[in-house]
Amino acid sequence: MLPLAAVISEPSLFSLEHLPRLPQRLVELLLGNFGAPEWLVSIAGFLVAAGTVVGVFLGGFALLSLIERKTLARIQNRIGPNRAGWFGILQPVADGIKMLTKEDIVPDKAEKFLHLLAPILIVVPAILALGVIPYGREWTPVSLELGLLFFFAVGSLTELSVFIAGWASGSKFPMLGAMRAISQMISYELPLIITALGVVMVSGTLSLPHIVEQQNGGFWHWNFFTPWGFFAGILFFICSIAEANRCPFDLPEGESEIVAGHMTEYSGFKYALFFMGEYLGLFAISALGITLFLGGWQAPLPGLGFVPTWIWFFGKLAFVIFLFLWIRGTYPRVRIDQLMRFAWLCMIPMALLTLPAAGVWHFTGRGLLSWVLVVPLLLVPWVIVGVIFNKRLAAATRTYTFADG
């Protein structure tokens, strides 16, 4: 069979819905035509499919680094980067060239091998985590039965790599930054996983594509628009800000206090890798949040099925990322004791409450009765905790030791 004939024999290949899988199918068909053995075809297909995901998100990373600066500039009433190219569109390219040509400095006291290993180890889990997300009806790079568990398992590697970065630098600021980062990540990983468990309870599966399929039929079927899912989704979002080390929880790299945290002693390409790992992690955690709470690739209204599903997914991703930027531009950084107290006294108990709420929602038939039962179950504790926290914060007025004498 000629390559052309093989391509024509699969007409759905060229529809927009299948576009992200087109490179993989083309490579498989072409190799198959030239008589390559079965294992080679499947391995090449896998590599191209992985390359598609990595390529898309590296492009997204480059774009986001520009959009973030532009958005923050707008919020702060500035113009932002506008020199390189049209509206600064070439700024990521300029940044990339700058990063690649910078001198790579390894401190004298650093552990050379571990110092090199840390930036690599921080990118790998982010890319692995991106591999299990269902981006479209036809586009789940790796469809695992235990997708959610896989996501959290590889995500837990980030903590270790941050520790390695902080320790191997052989310097004080990275060490302090790493300690902050680890305590923050561990504290916020708990409520993150607990809120995700509510979705697992209601869906009855750990497979991410199945979780998305169960939210079909309009936005009112999405988990976020159920009473327990609304609260769990908000908690999940707050935790994901902390997990992604974004402002107002960017203490691990608080510039005004500890230079750049665990990245202080890194320069050039290694620093770029940290930067990349952070943004890929942000993409991954947002994509997971969309999958769990915002219906994944599902269209918001039933009549909108003609738009390819992956466009909906990336639209939602852009919206969630914008929320991250908006929050970064709005809130000041919290103190470390506020951060930890908030995690252990507020986030974890509230996250635990969403579990019985999800159970009640599931077993009372998901109708009017469930709304009546679940909403007070969650709202009352939220209001009580909110009042207590406000009072505590109001009572603890800061005393300035040297100014007040």
Added chain:
Amino acid sequence: MIPLLILAPLILLAAFGAVWMARPVHAALMLALTLALVAVLYLALGADFIGLVQFAVYVGAVAVLIVFSLLITRPGDEAEEIERRPRSLVTGLFCTLPVLAVLAYTAVFGSNIKLIPWQPKLSIAELGEMLFTSHAPAVLALAVLLTAVMIGAALFAREPDKPQDDSSEK
């Protein structure tokens, strides 16, 4: 068989490194590598759930806990550690040799070892059902234990109630 042949030497090497490294942080990282490789072994054997849980719990939590506690304590002297090695080796061999002997004995002379069929597939739903029906008492006991540990940790972590005293700062 092939994954085992590739992974087993690596696991042994990493475990040996965990014991041999003089610096506690290096040893802890080697331990993390060992645990991660064991997780890979589970995955290679088709036990996806236990492999991922091993990765999340042991590499993500236990190893991080170990390195974190290393950070907030003062580790011993390195040179002293290296000097102590010959004695440690004797003690270590004294502890491990009986275990190895028992294992070797069962492997060679044990007649009741059955070969498990390759890749026993158990879906996560079946696993969950088994855990919460036939093994429910064990799960409940664990839950009680962990709750007790949690309360104990919270009690330890609680700030002692004392009147606000800022005089030392000023």
